[in-house]
Amino acid sequence: MVNLGYRAARLKGKLGRAFYAHRLAHQGRISGNPPPLIASVYSLSCQRDLPEQVANIRLLLTHVGLPQQFVVVSDGSYTADSIQLLQRLHPCVRVIPLVDFVRPDLPAAVFHYAEISPMGKKLAMLLSIPVTQPSLYTDSDIFFFPAAGDLAALLERADGQNYYLTDTYQSFDWRILQSEAEAATPINGGFILLKQALDWQIAMQRFLALTEPPNYFTEQTMVHLTLHANGAQPLDRQRYIMELDDEFVYGDRYARRPDIVLRHYVNPVRHKFWGNWSHLYLGSRSRRRTA
Numbered sequence: 001m002v003n004l005g006y007r008a009a010r011l012k013g014k015l016g017r018a019f020y021a022h023r024l025a026h027q028g029r030i031s032g033n034p035p036p037l038i039a040s041v042y043s044l045s046c047q048r049d050l051p052e053q054v055a056n057i058r059l060l061l062t063h064v065g066l067p068q069q070f071v072v073v074s075d076g077s078y079t080a081d082s083i084q085l086l087q088r089l090h091p092c093v094r095v096i097p098l099v100d101f102v103r104p105d106l107p108a109a110v111f112h113y114a115e116i117s118p119m120g121k122k123l124a125m126l127l128s129i130p131v132t133q134p135s136l137y138t139d140s141d142i143f144f145f146p147a148a149g150d151l152a153a154l155l156e157r158a159d160g161q162n163y164y165l166t167d168t169y170q171s172f173d174w175r176i177l178q179s180e181a182e183a184a185t186p187i188n189g190g191f192i193l194l195k196q197a198l199d200w201q202i203a204m205q206r207f208l209a210l211t212e213p214p215n216y217f218t219e220q221t222m223v224h225l226t227l228h229a230n231g232a233q234p235l236d237r238q239r240y241i242m243e244l245d246d247e248f249v250y251g252d253r254y255a256r257r258p259d260i261v262l263r264h265y266v267n268p269v270r271h272k273f274w275g276n277w278s279h280l281y282l283g284s285r286s287r288r289r290t291a
Contacts, residue, residue, distance in 0.1 A: 005250035013271025034066035063148035139190035162232040
């Protein structure tokens with residue numbers, strides 16, 4: 001039986017993305033005066049993800065606030081025109097090649113992983129984020145909604161606490177974990193809030209002990225193990241969305257909620273990212289709250 005709703009949703013997403021991509025050259029500087037954030041934001045992306053990255057930046061500055069810097073770490077594929085476009089969005093945006101961002105003292109095995117897998121590049125980047133102030137890591141397919149002012153309040157809270165986005169599935173490299181207990185409360189590596197530098201020692205020891213090459217899920221497993229080992233806390237799953245249960249229906253079950261902060265539109269539901277036309281084009285106002 002043909003699922004017409006699913007096909008229609010994917011077509012809507014495809015057309016929405018194509019329209020947004022077509023208009024990228026006309027993207028001007030983000031207008032208004034976003035409230036300042038004493039925080040840094042980091043994102044790793046590539047030329048293929050340019051439309052998502054532009055939308056991600058615009059939505060964060062509109063609904064969360066103005067960070068001291070928004071660093072887009074390029075995997076090396078961004079063209080000169082794309083770099084110029086991204087940096088034109090706002091003076092806080094900088095594009096830095098991965099090779100210039102990554103710490104040179106990382107283990108050789110990490111650099112090898114980065115050569116064979118995009119997730120290795122992400123691991124090298126995460127290991128290199130300098131947490132000298134509250135910092136966010138965001139994948140380019142994170143969509144910030146008008147209630148994301150609550151994220152600003154969380155960044156400003158002086159609790160010294162790290163936070164993570166809870167995943168819906170156990171997407172692990174099981175060689176890194178030593179028990180079922182370590183797999184509890186899976187963490188998605190697409191959005192991380194850091195107020196304290198992470199101690200990666202446990203995960204790195206197990207990574208370096210691998211006898212076969214790391215795989216697609218090795219990076220996320222190391223992030224999962226490290227954040228739990230460092231006492232990170234989960235973000236509210238009702239407001240920081242990682243669900244896939246609306247993949248095969250036409251509508252977005254979460255985007256219309258007035259209190260949603262963000263959603264990670266991972267591959268199975270990526271088309272729904274581009275169904276949020278009112279937020280992408282109508283400039284919905286953010287609702288800044290206090291902690």
